[in-house]
Amino acid sequence: MTQHQTLPNQTETAYHYQVVRRAIDLIDQAEAPLSLEQIAAQMGMSVAHFQRLFSRWVGISPKRYQQYLTLGHAKTLLRDRFTTLEASHAVGLSGSGRLHDLFVRWESMSPGEFARGGEGLTIYWGWFESPFGPAVVMGTEKGICGMGFAAEMGEDAALQDLLSRWPKAEFVEDPMMLRPWVLQAFGAGDGQLNTAPLFLIGAPFQIKVWEALLSIPSGHVTTYSEIAQAIGNPRAVRAVGTAVGRNPISWLIPCHRALRKSGGLGGYHWGLPMKRAMLAYEAVHAEN
Template sequence: MTVSPQNSYHYSVMRRALDVIDAAEAPLSLDELAGRMQLSPSHFQRLFSAWVGVSPKRYQQYLTLDHARRLLCDRHTVLDTAEEMGLSGTGRLHDLFLRWEAMSPGDVARRGEGLTIRYGWFASPFGEALAMATDKGLCGLAFAEECGHEAAWDDMAQRWPEAQFLEDPKAISSWVEAAFTAKGEARLHMIGAPFQIKVWEALLQVPTGHVTTYSDIARAIGSPRAVRAVGTAVGRNPISFLIPCHRALRKSGGLGGYHWGLPVKRTMLAWESARTEA
């Protein structure tokens, strides 16, 4: 898979398919689903093959609202202790090595003062993505499909209001390419308070195609009663998808919230599940 505008188009089709599938009283045939998408069956089938590699019938099962509950039953990753997770500096995700470094609390308190953050807009499997990076790695990844470009930019830029922002997509494109293709190395620069960093480190230990719960994360970082605070930290994760906050669910199997829109979260979980099984 390459990061291209075509991938964003595929996501927009899948996003529309969510509403159609949810509204249907029974699974739709290829002809019916393609017709609702106003595409020919053969074209729709090619989109599926190019985007995720499974049949539309199979993918419908991943997109249903109870998919998260099935994931929780079948692929629930329990994060027992921080020591067992090996929170020492590296995590494996999407079959590539993520190298990451956390900013010191003092640097965080300066609200980005002295930082140069380069940014650009990129096509992704989940719509257009705004990527931001310091010279140490990606520090921000936002998805604009549900909220729009302006809201995504404002959300990310206000996190580091004293930083200097430079539009320079070429400088960070290799990290973004690695993020979405699982080829190469994506470096991360995590900018957050110490508690947030602990939560984000825990998320990095959840394998692709698996999920965990907010309470599991709270126990893993040694704060079992801090489930609400964990949820807040998950929601404030600035590097979506790579720090996989979309893999955190409620104990009931409910999706919980997602900063960039629940349709994006559902599609990410479905995309990962389908590619893992394929």
């Protein structure tokens, strides 16, 4: 097993995410809301221990967080925190907007470079402990190009998933090269307004969709149809959904903020429990 790079406070928060992940399963399986005592008992913890761990990760009580994790929360987000991407583009947020309390700059490869399957690229990679469990991060000298999460699918599958995106690239395991960017990505940097560069490797249509995703503020959501409108192709909702699902830089390009117009969560490449946890985590911190 490849050793994971730990970031400040991230080993502890990754463990707390596993606690939250188990709590999500219990909440999903319950026919009615569970009390704090019921959740703690089913997880084999004392009430005090569970409340302390849970609150330290998310910043609020398990009872309140349970409200964010319910399936109806997606509809609440659409009603109260819906982002119109056309407005975001109009005020110049795309490509330079505020994201996770830092400014992200990005560039993309040319269509010809993409068509060559990463040929000629050197991609560095490493495992890191993140707030959402083990994360595999990849990047070129220009910036982060891949980020995946292993809590649901396992580490081998997550790594192979990203490796397969660019079959002709040369891959070099070098987490220390990526560490400064990853510190920024998960909010563990030095507190200064630095940039976490992204390098988007995809087809032109995909990159337009990912650019639109970058316009969605933290704590807000939008819909697949809204993204299609924003990129000037309103009938391409299904193609937009496919491009969202192929986003290689999860969390930083926030595909978890794209929902169905009906209020359904839609899919999520790294597992729906991960998507629900990310949305709830962001909604909590947006209000605090």
